[in-house]
Amino acid sequence: MxxxxxxxxxxxxxxxxxxxxxxxxxxxxxxxxxxxxxxxxxxxxxxxxxxxxxxxxxxxxxxxxxxxxxxxxxxxxxxxxxxxxxxxxxxxxxxxxxxxxxxxxxxxxxxxxxxxxxxxxxxxxxxxxxRHHEQPYIAARERVQTATPMLITAEITQDWYENFRNTWRGNPDLSGGGQLYDTGSHLVDVVLWLADATPTSVSAEMVFADDDERVDVHALLAVRFDNGAVANLTVSGDTACVREHVHVWTDEGATYIDGRGWDERTLHDVDPENTTSTPLLDETDTRGKxxxxxxxxxxxxxxxxxxRHGFYVTAVVEAAYESARNDGVRVPIHLDD
CATH class of the missing domain: 3.40.50.720 (NAD(P)-binding Rossmann-like Domain)
Known part of the structure; x- marks a missing residue:
């Protein structure tokens, strides 16, 4: 203790x-x-x-x-x-x-x-x-646990390349890649966490800043899961500001997380009649790392x-890089350990 x-x-x-x-x-x-x-x-x-x-x-x-x-x-x-x-x-x-x-x-x-x-x-x-211990994401996961997520769309934008191109984050020998491995790994993680299913394959397209195709500044991922669900992710490192959107659709409606900057996030619920509500959250339950x-x-x-969350993110990101460097071919994700 x-x-x-x-x-x-x-x-x-x-x-x-x-x-x-x-x-x-x-x-x-x-x-x-x-x-x-x-x-x-x-x-x-x-x-x-x-x-x-x-x-x-x-x-x-x-x-x-x-x-x-x-x-x-x-x-x-x-x-x-x-x-x-x-x-x-x-x-x-x-x-x-x-x-x-x-x-x-x-x-x-x-x-x-x-x-x-x-x-x-x-x-x-x-x-x-x-995001695993921040209240908007915790509340979203609790909501989607009552139904099976079938479609997730997610996006994060940031002026990443301009700010980090001349730092170690822009050096793939130190960072392992580009924006997808940096800020983008948060988006991949929260999508996998909310899907609560095993990712089986991914196809990806990327815009690279270098001829060797190691440092991505834009990435588009299409992930499939073992329960039939799909997720589309957009990660951009060459945009004016930070915005994040994660939308999870089930047969009971949808749960949205929308935000700007690094801290402001709002949770919305959409019912089958297309009515949107914004529940009040107890932010005191949010914890620092x-x-x-x-x-x-x-x-x-x-x-x-x-x-294991970290392992799954690495597996998806590495498969996405492989796909992007091979004209977007769908790449299987191997999680056997």
């Missing part, structure tokens, strides 16, 4: 902008304390160390050193995507609780490996898909966003 008298000792592996954003959530929770950080960039270590009140002697250049030399209970992994498997695996080797930012991994076999290991150990391993992570550790329960 985590208590104020014995708070969890947490280190952040990754101290860039997003690493600071996630790790800062530890500072406001009496159940944990941030004791160390690691980043290959000296500038990032200094900036993050100051922002997170981590003393200079507890700022490390690499993950291996921090794991070997610091007494820890848990780690937060926010390094570039391609390093997630290495850093999560190393933390598992030391029996630590692990929070890993999305995407879980950029390789299906790596994701499968971590799923097998995570599900065989008592420590918590959580993936950073925060670190709060949800610490809740899972403290309660000894599975986290809301599990390694």
């Amino acid at each position: 985590t208590t104020p008298d014995q708070p969890l000792r947490i280190a952040s592996i990754g101290a860039g902008h997003w690493g600071v954003h996630v790790a800062s959530q530890v500072l406001g929770d009496e159940r944990a304390t941030l004791v160390a950080l690691a980043d290959v960039s000296a500038e990032s270590r200094e900036r993050a160390g100051g922002a997170l009140a981590v003393p200079p002697e507890m700022r490390f250049e690499d993950a291996e050193t921090i794991l070997e030399s610091v007494d820890l209970d848990a780690v937060i992994v926010t390094t570039p995507h391609v390093f997630h498997h290495e850093h999560v695996s190393a933390a598992m080797d030391r029996d630590l609780h692990v929070y890993c930012e999305k995407p879980f991994t950029t390789d299906v076999d790596d994701a499968r490996d971590l799923v097998q290991r995570a599900e065989a150990r008592p420590e918590v391993t959580m993936v950073g898909f925060q 670190v709060e949800a992570f610490l809740d899972a550790i403290g309660n000894g329960e599975s986290p809301a966003a599990t390694v």
Whole structure:
């Protein structure tokens, strides 16, 4: 159990902008304390160390050193995507609780490996898909659980390429791809979660920013599920602003989630007579990522966003890239583990 008298000792592996954003959530929770950080960039270590009140002697250049030399209970992994498997695996080797930012991994076999290991150990391993503990999405899932979702349409837009083209997120050797693997992985995750069925195949078209077709800026996915349901997803990284729409249709009507920016989301219900209502939600049930992570550790329960959710997203995204690079041919999704 985590208590104020014995708070969890947490280190952040990754101290860039997003690493600071996630790790800062530890500072406001009496159940944990941030004791160390690691980043290959000296500038990032200094900036993050100051922002997170981590003393200079507890700022490390690499993950291996921090794991070997610091007494820890848990780690937060926010390094570039391609390093997630290495850093999560190393933390598992030391029996630590692990929070890993999305995407879980950029390789299906790596994701499968971590799923097998995570599900065989008592420590918590959580993936950073925060929609699993945000109230509009929780309420939407509760509604569609009473019927079988048969059609899902989903879209997310963002001025991603302009903002990140010259950062590691725009470098496929570090990010694993483009907008689909970055912000788009959230949309893939929530569609799979709301569908509550096994994805079996995907066809995709993409607009790439590079001749090697590795960095997508627009992606259109058509996913099929084992229960006959279908989902159409649009992920755009070259639009003026952030908007998100997720519409789930069942034989009883529909549930809509519409929003703009990163925080404003509204839930709508559509009944069979085409009447729309907007239910009031108790937003106090929405939790932050670190709060949800610490809740899972403290309660000894599975986290809301599990390694299996992360594995499924990686499998769908990798199949979508394969399809897009082969003229949109439908590609089977293999989830056997």
